[in-house]
Amino acid sequence: MLRAEGLTRTYRLPRRSLWAPPGRRYALRGVDLALAEGGALGVVGESGAGKSTLIRLLLGLDRADGGTVRYRDREVRPGPARGLTWFRREVQIVLQDPMSSLDPRARVRDIVAEPLECLGVAGDHDARVDEVLAAVGLDPDTRDRYPHEFSGGQRQRVAIARALAPAPRVLVADEPVSALDVSVRAQILDLLGDLKTRLGLSLVLVSHDLGVVQHLCDEVLVLKAGEAVESGPTARVLGDPGHAYTRALLAAVPTLPAPRGSVV
Numbered sequence: 001m002l003r004a005e006g007l008t009r010t011y012r013l014p015r016r017s018l019w020a021p022p023g024r025r026y027a028l029r030g031v032d033l034a035l036a037e038g039g040a041l042g043v044v045g046e047s048g049a050g051k052s053t054l055i056r057l058l059l060g061l062d063r064a065d066g067g068t069v070r071y072r073d074r075e076v077r078p079g080p081a082r083g084l085t086w087f088r089r090e091v092q093i094v095l096q097d098p099m100s101s102l103d104p105r106a107r108v109r110d111i112v113a114e115p116l117e118c119l120g121v122a123g124d125h126d127a128r129v130d131e132v133l134a135a136v137g138l139d140p141d142t143r144d145r146y147p148h149e150f151s152g153g154q155r156q157r158v159a160i161a162r163a164l165a166p167a168p169r170v171l172v173a174d175e176p177v178s179a180l181d182v183s184v185r186a187q188i189l190d191l192l193g194d195l196k197t198r199l200g201l202s203l204v205l206v207s208h209d210l211g212v213v214q215h216l217c218d219e220v221l222v223l224k225a226g227e228a229v230e231s232g233p234t235a236r237v238l239g240d241p242g243h244a245y246t247r248a249l250l251a252a253v254p255t256l257p258a259p260r261g262s263v264v
């Protein structure tokens with residue numbers, strides 16, 4: 001459904017002297033990725049491994065130095081926003097920190113309706129806002145409130161509602177629970193899992209925490225210093241890791257999500 005081939009991205013290093021040519025550093029080097037329809041793909045790796053760079057390229061938010069991204073056999077080319085409207089209706093993103101990804105001066109209803117406006121989605125936007133708020137477990141009366149009136153977990157629910165508003169087929173979540181209290185992480189992960197099942201969504205879930213990926217993903221891609229060191233079914237890759245780096249990540253699993261149904 002969503003496929004990337006040979007994605008490469010370099011960043012310029014600071015010049016070492018006025019005359020030396022600037023060096024370049026690979027943030028990502030030749031990474032392939034494939035998300036199956038209805039599947040959940042986890043991207044794991046330690047901080048700085050290139051996960052967010054990969055996601056930006058995958059979403060057409062940044063231009064690759066090499067490689068291609070295709071969604072259902074149509075190429076995703078970064079460029080003027082208008083050119084990617086078709087893609088934004090299909091693939092939406094949830095970021096790590098809902099406090100900085102939500103406009104503090106906007107009411108929830110305007111935040112959630114924003115992609116509907118931007119993407120020119122037809123229909124009753126108010127009704128759609130109520131629908132997606134319900135889908136993420138928020139009361140309809142939260143529509144008139146502001147982000148600061150919510151807890152971190154609830155704010156992430158608002159961010160998920162906004163992503164769901166245009167009825168995408170794919171949700172990409174970059175460290176969606178990393179900024180949240182440990183006690184609410186499991187609830188947000190359960191919500192993502194439920195939405196996947198209920199709406200038939202496909203997921204790309206990025207995390208430095210293998211516990212998070214284990215919880216939700218059937219496939220996993222392990223990134224190390226910009227390169228894919230291992231990929232395949234989660235049970236195999238995490239159950240019998242072929243690479244020392246994956247084993248090290250496994251050994252470092254900091255917190256497994258709390259069991260289902262724990263209290264906020």
Ligand SMILES: Nc1ncnc2c1ncn2[C@@H]1O[C@H](COP(=O)(O)OP(=O)(O)O)[C@@H](O)[C@H]1O
Binds near residue numbers: 011046050
């Ligand atoms: N805009 C940028 N300019 C220079 N270097 C960057 C930029 N964005 C990311 N990098 C570098 O690219 C590498 C990968 O970063 P990132 O994709 O954010 O990793 P992750 O999300 O896995 O923590 C890091 O070494 C980071 O310092």
Ligand SMILES: [Mg+2]
Binds near residue numbers: 174175
């Ligand atoms: Mg990141």
